[in-house]
Amino acid sequence: MxxxxxxxxxxxxxxxxxxxxxxxxxxxxxxxxxxxxxxxxxxxxxxxxxxxxxxxxxKTVKNRLHLDIEAAAGSTRDAEITRVLTLGATLADDRRRTDGSGWAVLHDPEGNEFCVVRNTAERTPTHPA
Missing domain, CATH: 3.30.720.120 (Signal recognition particle alu RNA binding heterodimer, srp9/1)
Structure with a gap:
């Protein structure tokens, strides 16, 4: 068990x-x-x-455990970052890369870190028809 x-x-x-x-x-x-x-x-x-x-x-130090969240299908990592910022999060560290990979570290209203990552669709390579 x-x-x-x-x-x-x-x-x-x-x-x-x-x-x-x-x-x-x-x-x-x-x-x-x-x-x-x-x-x-x-x-x-x-x-x-x-x-x-x-x-x-x-809270006085960095979290030892944090949540990674991703946008729902039909949205994007960048749109999700904007959305959670309007809800009261703050951007702590932007680790997005020019090739589209990476993530952003944000703080919730009490300073707890969490990350916004690309969703499944954004991580799947596209192949032209």
């Missing part, structure tokens, strides 16, 4: 605010009983559950 991941847990100063951000980014939903000021908040989205918990200390 093996274990499975129940949720990815993120320490935060304001769980509800951070959960609202991530629900928007990932197209997820908050639990029905989550409200501003709660000590925890849960986001359920396709393929993952994120749990945000209140901790007293602020």
């Amino acid at each position: 093996t274990s499975r991941v129940h949720s990815v847990t993120v320490d935060s100063r304001d769980p509800y605010r951070l959960a609202v951000f991530w629900a928007e980014v990932l197209g997820g939903t908050l639990a029905d009983d989550d409200h501003p000021g709660d000590p925890e908040a849960t986001v359920r989205c396709d393929g993952a559950t994120l749990l945000f918990l209140t901790v007293p200390e602020g």
Whole structure:
């Protein structure tokens, strides 16, 4: 018998605010009983559950674990970067290359790093007919 991941847990100063951000980014939903000021908040989205918990200390160093996200089919990495920036993320390090490869490192509203990478369509070479 093996274990499975129940949720990815993120320490935060304001769980509800951070959960609202991530629900928007990932197209997820908050639990029905989550409200501003709660000590925890849960986001359920396709393929993952994120749990945000209140901790007293602020973030001071780089994450040891982070999420890599990609744009939905029909969109692009660059469009997704623009979209999450409008939701409240900030650009920390742009590692996109002129050949179209690479990624961007962003911070969520509490400074947690995450990356936006190319989606499957952008990673698949195109062949002219």
